[in-house]
Amino acid sequence: MAASTTFDIRQITGRFVLEGASHVGRLTYFMADTIRGLSEVRIWWPRMLEEAWNIGAGSLFIVLLISAFAGAVTALQTGYQFTGSIPYYVVGTLVVSSIILELGPVLTALILAGRIGARYAAELGTMRVTEQIDALESLGRSPASHLVIPRVLAGLIMIPALTILANLSGIASGWISVKAVLPVTDADFIYGAQYYWRPWDAYYSVIKAFFFAGSITIISCYMGFNTQQGAEGVGKSTTTAVVASSVLILVLDTVLTRLLLNQ
Amino acid sequence: MIELHGVHKRFGKQVVLNGVDFEVREGETVALMGPSGTGKSVLLKTVIGLIRPDSGTIIVDGKNVNRLKRKELSALRSNIGYVFQNGALFDSMTVFENVRLGITDEDKYRDLEYCRQRIAECIRLVNLPADTIEKYPAQLSGGMRKRVGIARAIAGSPKYLLYDEPTSGLDPVNADIIDGLVQRLDDELGVTSVMVTHDVRGAFRVADRLALLSDGRIVMQGTPREFLDSTNPKVREFLERDFDNPSFAA
Numbered sequence: 001m002a003a004s005t006t007f008d009i010r011q012i013t014g015r016f017v018l019e020g021a022s023h024v025g026r027l028t029y030f031m032a033d034t035i036r037g038l039s040e041v042r043i044w045w046p047r048m049l050e051e052a053w054n055i056g057a058g059s060l061f062i063v064l065l066i067s068a069f070a071g072a073v074t075a076l077q078t079g080y081q082f083t084g085s086i087p088y089y090v091v092g093t094l095v096v097s098s099i100i101l102e103l104g105p106v107l108t109a110l111i112l113a114g115r116i117g118a119r120y121a122a123e124l125g126t127m128r129v130t131e132q133i134d135a136l137e138s139l140g141r142s143p144a145s146h147l148v149i150p151r152v153l154a155g156l157i158m159i160p161a162l163t164i165l166a167n168l169s170g171i172a173s174g175w176i177s178v179k180a181v182l183p184v185t186d187a188d189f190i191y192g193a194q195y196y197w198r199p200w201d202a203y204y205s206v207i208k209a210f211f212f213a214g215s216i217t218i219i220s221c222y223m224g225f226n227t228q229q230g231a232e233g234v235g236k237s238t239t240t241a242v243v244a245s246s247v248l249i250l251v252l253d254t255v256l257t258r259l260l261l262n263q
Numbered sequence: 264m265i266e267l268h269g270v271h272k273r274f275g276k277q278v279v280l281n282g283v284d285f286e287v288r289e290g291e292t293v294a295l296m297g298p299s300g301t302g303k304s305v306l307l308k309t310v311i312g313l314i315r316p317d318s319g320t321i322i323v324d325g326k327n328v329n330r331l332k333r334k335e336l337s338a339l340r341s342n343i344g345y346v347f348q349n350g351a352l353f354d355s356m357t358v359f360e361n362v363r364l365g366i367t368d369e370d371k372y373r374d375l376e377y378c379r380q381r382i383a384e385c386i387r388l389v390n391l392p393a394d395t396i397e398k399y400p401a402q403l404s405g406g407m408r409k410r411v412g413i414a415r416a417i418a419g420s421p422k423y424l425l426y427d428e429p430t431s432g433l434d435p436v437n438a439d440i441i442d443g444l445v446q447r448l449d450d451e452l453g454v455t456s457v458m459v460t461h462d463v464r465g466a467f468r469v470a471d472r473l474a475l476l477s478d479g480r481i482v483m484q485g486t487p488r489e490f491l492d493s494t495n496p497k498v499r500e501f502l503e504r505d506f507d508n509p510s511f512a513a
Contacts, residue, residue: 012375036333042369127353130349130350130351130354131348131349132351132353132354134308134313134347134348134351135345135351135352135353135415136353136364137313137340137416138311138313138340138343138345138347139340139341139364139365139419140336140337140338140339140340140341140367141337141364141367142337239513250347
């Protein structure tokens with residue numbers, strides 16, 4: 001019994017290591033292909049503009065809505081925790097910092113991991129299992145410059161842009177909401193927001209969004225490209241893409257906070 | 264000329280190609296036959312470099328496909344038209360855009376007027392109505408999708424045409440139309456063709472030479488007459504299924 005358990009563990013570990021190494025190898029090839037395809041600007045540029053429009057126009061409403069709710073909840077919870085011994089202007093600081101440093105970029109990225117990541121993985125996965133990617137290759141065309149680069153670059157441009165808008169929406173919503181629970185004036189809120197304001201916070205927010213955009217687009221395109229076994233495979237790739245990019249967003253959030261804020 | 268020497272390919276524990284030697288001469292049409300699941304499509308994909316063999320050599324136009332650099336492989340592929348089993352049309356694009364992607368010369372691809380003329384010509388060659396170019400693949404029947412796939416494959420004026428089961432899933436009438444189309448394109452365009460099929464009747468109708476793939480090897484290559492006269496049990500077994508079919512005799 002003990003022997004068979006040991007064997008199973010070795011087998012599971014071996015499979016895990018082999019699968020991990022295989023993913024690393026394939027991801028390296030995938031990235032090398034993608035970088036090589038960058039020279040074909042004439043191919044990816046028009047497709048990138050189309051993708052950027054799809055991401056921006058398609059995601060704007062949901063991103064603004066969710067960040068507005070996040071801003072409102074932050075403001076209402078701040079109101080609940082206020083004991084009266086803390087100056088009211090601090091509310092402005094709390095709402096602005098919470099939104100810009102954490103909620104804006106992270107919530108936007110998690111929403112877009114579901115929305116864009118799932119779409120990219122499902123689109124490319126379906127193209128893989130219906131041989132459309134093979135067809136592109138058979139025509140002597142690079143799938144990287146036709147399919148991957150436009151999606152990755154569109155994400156790298158639009159996700160940080162959406163994050164900036166999400167930050168503004170969250171702050172505006174928090175500002176309006178806090179006045180419903182605390183006797184905070186506009187002047188108090190603006191004073192608090194400016195008192196602890198560091199321009200670096202805004203850069204930090206955009207830098208985080210940029211890294212999150214990379215993880216969402218690269219993982220979802222990679223998973224879609226490596227889809228196997230028909231409709232079931234497309235479902236599996238889509239789920240894996242969303243879960244993996246969501247986890248990576250949270251890991252990157254921790255790492256970037258440590259690297260960029262705690263020096 | 265296409266030459267395969269000792270090509271092996273396995274997926275996991277399953278051996279698909281087990282030392283395939285196969286040859287297609289300039290200007291001829293060869294039908295590669297065999298029961299479903301014997302690796303015919305895998306063999307065809309190795310020719311164009313979509314699947315890399317585990318060992319063996321594949322030579323197209325004197326070039327070893329597996330040793331080509333990326334750009335060289337792209338250049339070689341632009342000389343080969345590949346017709347996929349299910350069309351493999353880009354479903355987010357119209358027929359016009361699908362066929363246009365088949366124009367592999369980048370300067371010609373950018374010339375919209377040339378593309379319009381060439382696409383109209385290809386659509387006419389595959390016997391589709393001119394207004395098909397505005398439609399999306401989802402609006403077409405199975406037979407029409409296959410014909411659009413052929414139009415896309417010939418749009419770049421390739422030297423070689425590789426057909427992967429062009430008649431599978433079609434009713435006999437549509438299968439006959441596609442067989443006739445393959446024969447006519449070979450005659451009119453003077454291309455070298457390889458047609459993978461398990462339809463013996465169509466293969467005899469279209470091909471100059473036949474090859475039978477079984478158990479990962481080419482069991483026999485020869486003219487239709489040589490196949491009919493063969494006493495090889497595997498050839499007899501494969502052919503006799505269709506000989507018993509009255510439509511074959513017709």
